[in-house]
Every structure is written in C-alpha cells, then in structure tokens.
Amino acid sequence: MGHYKIDNINLFISERGTGQLIVFVHGFPFDHTIWDRTCNVLQNDFRVIAPDLRGLGQSELPDGWNITPMEQFADDLHFLLPRLGIGEKRGEKIVICGLSMGGYIVMQYARKYRNELAGLVLCNTKTITDSPAVAENRRKQAAGLIDGTLELRSIADAMIPKLFAETTSKEKPEIIQELRAVIESNQPAGVAAAALGMAERLDTTELLGELEIPVLVICGSEDQFSPPSEMKPLAEKAKHGTFAEIPNTGHLPPLEQPELFANTLKKWIHSLPQ
Numbered sequence: 001m002g003h004y005k006i007d008n009i010n011l012f013i014s015e016r017g018t019g020q021l022i023v024f025v026h027g028f029p030f031d032h033t034i035w036d037r038t039c040n041v042l043q044n045d046f047r048v049i050a051p052d053l054r055g056l057g058q059s060e061l062p063d064g065w066n067i068t069p070m071e072q073f074a075d076d077l078h079f080l081l082p083r084l085g086i087g088e089k090r091g092e093k094i095v096i097c098g099l100s101m102g103g104y105i106v107m108q109y110a111r112k113y114r115n116e117l118a119g120l121v122l123c124n125t126k127t128i129t130d131s132p133a134v135a136e137n138r139r140k141q142a143a144g145l146i147d148g149t150l151e152l153r154s155i156a157d158a159m160i161p162k163l164f165a166e167t168t169s170k171e172k173p174e175i176i177q178e179l180r181a182v183i184e185s186n187q188p189a190g191v192a193a194a195a196l197g198m199a200e201r202l203d204t205t206e207l208l209g210e211l212e213i214p215v216l217v218i219c220g221s222e223d224q225f226s227p228p229s230e231m232k233p234l235a236e237k238a239k240h241g242t243f244a245e246i247p248n249t250g251h252l253p254p255l256e257q258p259e260l261f262a263n264t265l266k267k268w269i270h271s272l273p274q
C-alpha cells in the first residue's frame with residue numbers, strides 16, 4: 001500500500017499477497033477500491049496489485065493536464081511495475097485485468113508490452129470506439145466538470161441505476177452507496193481527462209485477434225454497458241480466448257459477486273501454461 005512517483009506525480013497502489021502477479025485496472029469514474037472484495041479472496045493465492053489511475057482516487061494529475069489517453073494510463077502502469085520490484089526476476093510475467101475503461105487500458109498494455117503478459121482479462125468492456133454521439137457526450141461532460149456546471153453527483157445519479165444487477169440493488173445496497181461515495185470523491189479534472197481520453201480511443205478488435213496470449217473475457221449476465229451478447233464474440237475473436245458469464249451481476253462483477261468472480265479468475269489462472 002503506498003504512493004509511487006511516476007512522471008512527477010504520485011500514484012497510489014494497493015498491494016498484497018505473494019505468488020503470480022495480477023494487476024487490476026479500474027473503470028470510470030472509479031478507483032482501486034472496486035477490486036477490494038475480490039483481492040480479499042485472491043490474496044491468499046496471488047500477489048494482487050490495484051492502482052488508482054492518474055487523476056483518479058488518490059493518484060495525482062500533473063498541473064495543467066487535460067486529457068489522459070488510454071495509452072498514457074497503460075504507460076503509467078508499465079513504468080510503475082519495476083518500482084514494485086516486478087519484472088526483475090527473469091521471465092516473470094503478469095496477468096493484467098481491466099474492467100470497462102480498465103479494459104480499454106489493458107488492451108493498450110497488450111499492444112505495447114505484450115511480452116510482459118502471462119494473460120489478459122477483459123472484464124465488462126468493449127474493443128470498439130465510441131459512436132460520434134457518445135464521444136460528443138463525453139466532451140460535454142468533461143467541459144461541464146471543468147467549468148463547474150456539472151457535478152460528480154450528477155454523473156453518479158445518471159450511472160448508478162444502470163450499473164447494478166437487480167439482485168445487487170435488492171440484497172447489497174451498501175455496495176451501491178460505497179460506489180457513489182467513490183465517484184463523488186474523485187477529482188473533477190481527473191474524471192474529465194479520462195472522459196476525453198476515452199472519447200478519442202482507437203478500435204482494438206483486430207489487435208485482440210492477433211494476440212498470442214491467453215485471454216479471459218468475463219462479464220456480468222445483466223450488464224447494460226457491455227452485455228454478454230457483445231462480450232462473448234470477444235472471446236471468440238481472441239486466438240486463445242475463454243468466456244465466462246457471472247450470474248445475477250451487472251457492470252461490476254468484482255464488487256457485486258466477488259467470490260464468484262475471484263474463483264473464475266483463479267481457475268483460469270491455474271489453467272495457464274507455466
């Protein structure tokens with residue numbers, strides 16, 4: 001647990017356990033805590049690392065910074081890992097797992113640094129770009145956050161009803177309150193920079209088809225952002241793809257069903273070639 005300086009800013013990282021390294025990359029506009037419950041399950045078997053991305057959670061944004069491309073987030077992680085003593089042992093490879101925006105980021109990691117990867121996990125995400133309307137909406141959102149006409153509370157109000165499965169809303173309302181607090185405590189400038197970065201991201205579908213590494217595609221059965229019907233084809237597109245659907249779950253399986261999510265991941269990691 002701690003802060004590490006990269007590019008003159010402090011990035012926060014939660015770290016625990018020993019063994020095969022798994023790096024968890026959160027979505028938008030969240031922070032590392034979406035992985036806490038899952039890491040509680042996995043920490044007995046693996047070394048689990050969950051950073052706050054630049055400008056989100058406890059991680060800083062450089063002065064005057066206004067857009068964070070997905071590639072920049074991936075570069076931050078790449079330069080951060082050696083600081084944690086990772087990659088120093090010959091042949092040590094990591095499993096990297098990204099949820100939603102985190103998925104856009106881990107695809108950039110795979111594009112640039114695939115030799116470092118033992119496996120790639122795409123969780124509730126997509127490989128296509130935004131439609132022009134979605135991209136425009138993100139630009140408006142970023143402008144509103146910067147000029148103060150849009151509050152993070154309004155972003156939480158708009159997102160939360162679509163994020164969770166019915167079971168979660170009924171049986172685990174505390175999770176929803178926790179996530180609301182995470183969204184509302186973020187820095188508007190960091191959220192705006194990530195939104196602009198997402199709006200200009202490139203399509204990575206063809207890249208997915210070229211990767212030689214094992215890919216696990218996981219999704220919640222009730223996800224409205226990246227439904228199973230859109231995620232299953234990603235596993236089929238990958239050369240070495242596996243698909244898993246987590247029942248009674250929306251956009252946030254590591255938070256909504258941490259045991260099931262963690263055990264699915266664990267089983268897949270144990271099946272990877274040594």
Ligand code: MLT
Binds near residue numbers: 026198
């Ligand atoms: C996320 O959870 O990261 C967002 O839904 C991603 C997006 O807005 O495309």
